[in-house]
Amino acid sequence: MAKKLTETIIAKAEELFDQVEVMAGYSKGSNPLKVSPCFIEKKQDLDQLIFDKLCINNLATYAYRLSKQVKGNIGMVLKPCDAKAVNQLISEELIDRAACKMLVVGCAGVLDHQKISRHLGGARVFSANIGPETIEVETAEGKKELKTADFYADKCHWCSISDQDMGGDVFVENQQKLQAPKKDRFEDVKQLEKLDLDQIEAYWKDEFSRCIRCYACRNVCPLEVCQDQCIVHLDFPNWQSQKVVPSENKFFQLIRVMHLAGRCVECGECQRVCPQNIGLLKMMKKMNQQIETLFNFTPGMDVEAKPPLLTYKTVEENIEEEELI
Amino acid sequence: MTEQEQKSPKKEARIVAFLCNWCSYAGSDAAGTARLRQPENLRIIRVPCSGRINPLFVLKAFSEGADGVLVSGCHPNDCHYTDGNFYARRRLEALKEYLPFIGIDKNRFSYQWVSASEGQRWQKVVTNFVKRINSIL
Ligand code: SF4
Numbered sequence: 484m485a486k487k488l489t490e491t492i493i494a495k496a497e498e499l500f501d502q503v504e505v506m507a508g509y510s511k512g513s514n515p516l517k518v519s520p521c522f523i524e525k526k527q528d529l530d531q532l533i534f535d536k537l538c539i540n541n542l543a544t545y546a547y548r549l550s551k552q553v554k555g556n557i558g559m560v561l562k563p564c565d566a567k568a569v570n571q572l573i574s575e576e577l578i579d580r581a582a583c584k585m586l587v588v589g590c591a592g593v594l595d596h597q598k599i600s601r602h603l604g605g606a607r608v609f610s611a612n613i614g615p616e617t618i619e620v621e622t623a624e625g626k627k628e629l630k631t632a633d634f635y636a637d638k639c640h641w642c643s644i645s646d647q648d649m650g651g652d653v654f655v656e657n658q659q660k661l662q663a664p665k666k667d668r669f670e671d672v673k674q675l676e677k678l679d680l681d682q683i684e685a686y687w688k689d690e691f692s693r694c695i696r697c698y699a700c701r702n703v704c705p706l707e708v709c710q711d712q713c714i715v716h717l718d719f720p721n722w723q724s725q726k727v728v729p730s731e732n733k734f735f736q737l738i739r740v741m742h743l744a745g746r747c748v749e750c751g752e753c754q755r756v757c758p759q760n761i762g763l764l765k766m767m768k769k770m771n772q773q774i775e776t777l778f779n780f781t782p783g784m785d786v787e788a789k790p791p792l793l794t795y796k797t798v799e800e801n802i803e804e805e806e807l808i
Numbered sequence: 809m810t811e812q813e814q815k816s817p818k819k820e821a822r823i824v825a826f827l828c829n830w831c832s833y834a835g836s837d838a839a840g841t842a843r844l845r846q847p848e849n850l851r852i853i854r855v856p857c858s859g860r861i862n863p864l865f866v867l868k869a870f871s872e873g874a875d876g877v878l879v880s881g882c883h884p885n886d887c888h889y890t891d892g893n894f895y896a897r898r899r900l901e902a903l904k905e906y907l908p909f910i911g912i913d914k915n916r917f918s919y920q921w922v923s924a925s926e927g928q929r930w931q932k933v934v935t936n937f938v939k940r941i942n943s944i945l
């Protein structure tokens with residue numbers, strides 16, 4: 484199944500390749516549970532491309548950077564949820580629609596390899612055979628059979644994008660349909676909100692006491708195009724000290740939250756790459772939840788839409804101003 | 809950081825206020841000129857327009873230990889730059905609703921509209937806001 488899909492993707496990529504200078508896609512990774520992003524500049528190398536349930540990375544992360552680096556067009560293999568990030572970049576006029584050729588692949592859900600590794604207790608994996616129902620792995624501790632449904636990436640549990648929505652320039656249909664069991668998108672947000680304010684503060688203090696300020700969360704985000712020009716690096720004004728303490732680490736994250744308000748497409752990459760396993764995504768989801776209720780806007784769904792914080796209405800139906808008189 | 813200080817009770821509330829130059833700053837000035845009594849807990853920062861206020865200003869003030877943050881600008885439709893306060897309203901509303909999620913009582917933050925001639929209104933806004941903060945502390 485995966486083979487056939489990969490073949491179709493390579494064939495479509497070949498058709499598209501004449502229009503682009505570089506093609507970003509997935510290739511084999513450093514171990515059987517990982518895939519690795521690859522950037523193909525020659526047509527004969529296109530056979531490196533693969534696509535399977537391990538393609539969790541959001542290649543839209545490279546969209547902005549590649550579009551600044553290469554003169555011609557860029558091509559990208561994207562899942563529908565990744566295409567959301569590209570759409571958002573287009574709607575903010577950060578990249579040019581015409582210069583970005585999107586090869587969107589219908590998605591049946593992707594697996595979180597970290598969940599699998601954790602389940603296997605970090606045992607070395609020699610081979611993995613991933614099916615829609617079961618995963619057969621051969622590890623240093625012998626063969627094991629796992630249930631695929633237990634290892635989907637969090638975002639797949641609440642995914643509601645229909646493949647056609649994200650058509651792109653070329654669409655490759657996937658015979659398999661999304662199989663991840665449905666879960667509430669805001670479950671973790673609601674859990675935290677049940678606590679009282681002091682407990683919430685303590686929760687975040689504890690989370691951010693682990694943060695090492697590696698900035699991986701920022702660097703992987705497809706929408707944080709500012710990268711090393713981030714205000715945390717400024718001396719004047721000195722937004723943030725370089726001290727790695729919970730309050731400063733939390734403030735760094737709040738900078739991300741504010742800069743992604745109404746922009747974050749909830750791809751989950753920031754949380755995935757965090758080496759300290761900090762629950763970042765709920766911070767982003769909470770802001771998105773509010774943007775949805777206040778302005779009825781979901782990022783990445785419409786390239787024509789104006790980002791909600793870059794526009795206004797003279798009468799805001801959903802804002803109730805507070806009177807202090 | 810002043811996290812311990814922030815927690816200790818019975819001290820005077822320290823409030824950071826961001827006021828737009830054209831309406832609210834002039835309004836607070838008018839209150840002063842008219843010798844209207846008002847609490848002294850405010851540290852006022854004058855900004856050109858409420859649209860200049862980055863929500864991160866507010867978060868930074870809280871992170872540095874402010875007990876309350878007050879933002880005030882021109883009434884809707886009266887902005888000196890036509891629409892700065894409309895943008896501000898969207899941002900500040902999103903911020904306000906977010907505060908509880910990071911463990912900050914949303915009553916510690918408010919955004920208000922006070923015009924240059926409304927010295928009395930300013931007096932009421934400040935008095936009530938300080939009262940509210942003191943009741944939380
Ligand atoms: S990736 Fe994690 S540890 Fe690194 S800066 Fe972000 S929150 Fe901190």
Ligand code: SF4
Nearest residue numbers: 704747749750751753
């Ligand atoms: S903030 Fe995190 S979830 Fe949102 S778009 Fe960026 S990497 Fe993805």
